[in-house]
Amino acid sequence: MNPPVALTIAGSDSGGGAGIQADLKTFAALGVFGTSAITALTAQNTVGVRGVHAVPAEFVLAQAEAVLEDLPVAATKTGMLATAGIVHAVAKLAAAGRLPSLVVDPVMVASSGDRLLEPAAERLYVAELLPHATVVTPNLVEAEVLVKGSIGTLAEQREAAVALGALGPSVVVVKGGHAVSDAAGEAVDVVWDGSTIHELRAPRVDTPNNHGTGCTFASAIAAGLAKGLAVTEAVTAAKTYVQRAVTAGARWSLGAGHGPLDHFA
Ligand SMILES: Nc1ncnc2c1ncn2[C@@H]1O[C@H](COP(=O)(O)OP(=O)(O)O)[C@@H](O)[C@H]1O
Numbered sequence: 001m002n003p004p005v006a007l008t009i010a011g012s013d014s015g016g017g018a019g020i021q022a023d024l025k026t027f028a029a030l031g032v033f034g035t036s037a038i039t040a041l042t043a044q045n046t047v048g049v050r051g052v053h054a055v056p057a058e059f060v061l062a063q064a065e066a067v068l069e070d071l072p073v074a075a076t077k078t079g080m081l082a083t084a085g086i087v088h089a090v091a092k093l094a095a096a097g098r099l100p101s102l103v104v105d106p107v108m109v110a111s112s113g114d115r116l117l118e119p120a121a122e123r124l125y126v127a128e129l130l131p132h133a134t135v136v137t138p139n140l141v142e143a144e145v146l147v148k149g150s151i152g153t154l155a156e157q158r159e160a161a162v163a164l165g166a167l168g169p170s171v172v173v174v175k176g177g178h179a180v181s182d183a184a185g186e187a188v189d190v191v192w193d194g195s196t197i198h199e200l201r202a203p204r205v206d207t208p209n210n211h212g213t214g215c216t217f218a219s220a221i222a223a224g225l226a227k228g229l230a231v232t233e234a235v236t237a238a239k240t241y242v243q244r245a246v247t248a249g250a251r252w253s254l255g256a257g258h259g260p261l262d263h264f265a
């Protein structure tokens, strides 16, 4: 029997911890056949991003269309989209109904602090891409940019999730890997499912090896959707998967900075 197929539209992380590399490892670990459209090459390691070489938007589309016209893609995930041109092109594809079960991880800045998205592209997420998302998964900083407000408490994280829901996605997850003041010892993600809010909590793993957590979480959601899970089930399963990968990756010592997760734990 054929495996389910998922497509990731994201950037390459030469260090292997985040981006396309994390997405494809996640898909494979979860029994999903992964395909990709690469938006940018990054010269990156666990310490930081040394350079970004964006792919022209037309060639990102050419990759996605080559995959979509041949393979039975059941779920899609976007990560680093790099430029306003690429966000616009991907949004047009989504608006045409070509990107099934779309998980949008609005990657803006790496954990090292390096920018991964042109500032001019931020407003296009709101205006063009989020209305077509099945799930959007901003971290706290990305949620602050998208809702134009600051998030310092769990109550504000919840308010941001509701505000993002008004922008069009079916489900919103405001991730709490970057702690808020009243979530001591836990990584708390706030989920708005279209009508109600709930929290996904897990013990915060004390480790520097957290590079690629966001990419891994969003791809795990896409993998769950490709396998036919309901959206909130896919989100819950992704939280369990990322917790396992962070916990196992904490045993590793790869690189001098923020090391990768163990996707095959
Ligand atoms: N140290 C940690 N321990 C446990 N879970 C974590 C940790 N860091 C991040 N997570 C989880 O990983 C997922 C990605 O979150 P986050 O790190 O906020 O995203 P991003 O990588 O986009 O900044 C979330 O489910 C979050 O709760």
Ligand SMILES: Cc1ncc(COP(=O)(O)OP(=O)(O)O)c(N)n1
Pocket (backbone or CB within 6 Å): 010, 011, 012, 013, 018, 019, 020, 042, 044, 079, 080, 107, 109, 110, 111, 112, 116, 210, 211, 212, 213, 214, 215, 216
């Ligand atoms: C090519 C590329 N894409 C995305 C990221 C960011 O990864 P993410 O998992 O969102 O977060 P950090 O671990 O970097 O905080 C990246 N670094 N490179």
